[in-house]
Amino acid sequence: MRTLAHVSDLHFGRIDPDVVAALEADLIAQDPDLVVVSGDLTQRGRHHEFLAARAFLDRLARPVLVVPGNHDVPAFNLMSRFLRPYGRFSRHISSDLSPVVADDVMAVLGLNSARRLVRHWNWALGSLNRRQLARAARDLAAHGEGRVRVIVTHHPAVLPPAHRDGPMLFHAERALGAFAAARVDLLLSGHLHRTHADLVTVPTPGSASPPWPMVVAQAGSATSTRLRDESNGYNVVTLDTQPPRIAVATRAWTGAGFESVAMRAFARDDGRWTQAA
Numbered sequence: 001m002r003t004l005a006h007v008s009d010l011h012f013g014r015i016d017p018d019v020v021a022a023l024e025a026d027l028i029a030q031d032p033d034l035v036v037v038s039g040d041l042t043q044r045g046r047h048h049e050f051l052a053a054r055a056f057l058d059r060l061a062r063p064v065l066v067v068p069g070n071h072d073v074p075a076f077n078l079m080s081r082f083l084r085p086y087g088r089f090s091r092h093i094s095s096d097l098s099p100v101v102a103d104d105v106m107a108v109l110g111l112n113s114a115r116r117l118v119r120h121w122n123w124a125l126g127s128l129n130r131r132q133l134a135r136a137a138r139d140l141a142a143h144g145e146g147r148v149r150v151i152v153t154h155h156p157a158v159l160p161p162a163h164r165d166g167p168m169l170f171h172a173e174r175a176l177g178a179f180a181a182a183r184v185d186l187l188l189s190g191h192l193h194r195t196h197a198d199l200v201t202v203p204t205p206g207s208a209s210p211p212w213p214m215v216v217a218q219a220g221s222a223t224s225t226r227l228r229d230e231s232n233g234y235n236v237v238t239l240d241t242q243p244p245r246i247a248v249a250t251r252a253w254t255g256a257g258f259e260s261v262a263m264r265a266f267a268r269d270d271g272r273w274t275q276a277a
Contacts, residue, residue: 001238001240002033002103002105002148002238002239003030003031003032003033003034003236003237003239004032004033004108004188004237005027005030005032005034005035005036005235005237006036006038006188006217006219006234006235006236006237007023007027007036007037007219007222008037008069008154008189008190008219008220008221008222008234009039009040009069009190009193009219009220009221009222009224010037010042010053010056010221010222010223010224011040011041011043011071011221011223011225012041012042012049012050012052012053012223013042013043013044013048014043014225015224015225016223016225016232019222019232019253020056022253022257023232023258024056024059024060025257026251026257026258027060027062027234028060028062030251032062033063034063034064034065034101034106034108035057035062035063036064036065036108036110036152036188036237037064037065037066037067038067038152038153038188038189038191038219039066039067039069039070039071039072039153039190039191040069040070040071040072040154040190041053041068041069041071041089041093042071042072043071043224044071045071045072045073045074045075045088045089050088050091050092051092053093054093057093063101065101065108065110065152066093066094066099066110067099067110067112067154068089068093068114068154069114069190069191070114070115070124070125070126070154070155070191072088072089072093072114073085073086073089073114073115074088085114085115086112086114097112098110098112098132098135098139100139100143102144102147103147104147105148105240106147106148106149106150106239107139107140107143107144107149107150108150108152109136109139109140109150109151111128111132111136111152111153112153112154113126113128113153113169114126115127124191125155125168125170126153126154126168126169126191127155127169127171128171128175130174133174133175133178134178136151136179137178137182140182140183144182144183146241147241148185148186148240148241148244148246149182149185149186150185150186150187150239151179151186151188152188152189153169153187153189154191155168155169155189156168156187156189156190156191156192156216156218157169157172157179157189158172158176158187158198158216159192160194160198160218163194168191176200176202176214177203177204178205179202179214180202180203180205180212180214181204181207184214185215185246185273186237186246187214187215187217188217188219188237189217189218189219190219190220191218192218192228193220193224193226193227193228193230194218194220194228194229194230195218195219195220195233195250195252195262196216196218197215197216197217197218197248197250197264198216198264199213199214199215199266199273199274199275200213200214210272212272213272213274214273215248215266217235219233219235220232220233220234220252221233231253231254232252233250233258233261234251234258235248235249235250235251236248236249236251236260237249243267243268244267245265245266245267245268246265246266246273247263247264247265247266247276248263249262
């Protein structure tokens with residue numbers, strides 16, 4: 001069994017210090033095998049915001065896998081935005097924009113969906129190109145056999161039913177098709193500042209086999225003051241291979257600390273994921 005703490009949208013530069021302190025304590029108490037941060041560590045991509053985010057991650061003293069979000073690309077320095085969009089992220093957080101963490105239970109891959117320039121000049125949108133999807137397929141082929149296969153992006157490829165008009169990935173169907181072909185089990189994302197966990201089925205391009213089921217889990221904003229009708233929170237994700245099972249437990253800020261408020265579980269039956277009782 002492995003435990004992931006799925007944290008997203010920290011937004012250092014616009015945080016609640018009490019929530020940050022409580023989150024740090026709760027993450028240390030949960031003692032996850034891996035802390036996954038699905039982007040937006042900063043509010044405006046400023047150096048001092050990245051320094052605060054780096055200090056927070058260091059205090060956790062846990063293995064981390066981090067991908068950038070759209071807020072981690074410099075917002076006001078256009079030269080930095082277009083010439084070195086991930087320079088500050090690489091300097092302060094991680095120089096690896098396609099991180100992989102694999103062991104005998106899980107293969108977790110991070111993909112950078114944040115872009116310096118996006119269609120319609122809407123900085124909130126993201127994308128994954130064909131080169132990234134091909135690399136993910138190769139990495140999963142190399143590391144994923146017999147393991148729970150996890151993809152981490154900032155932007156969601158699947159929107160919650162109540163928020164179908166939210167910002168997401170361009171060409172999401174192409175990305176989902178590639179993930180289905182690679183037999184991905186779990187998609188982790190953030191961006192919307194809303195928590196969601198569900199099962200989706202995706203056709204495999206060029207295949208007559210039935211659509212492939214995947215678990216999708218979004219984390220809300222962990223520490224930002226910019227909330228979307230729900231309190232700060234994060235997800236604790238449990239991965240099992242014997243028997244195959246994924247559980248997503250949401251821990252939310254109550255004003256005094258973080259507490260478990262919801263849980264969804266999924267089991268693999270005859271090689272395919274279904275919702276568990």
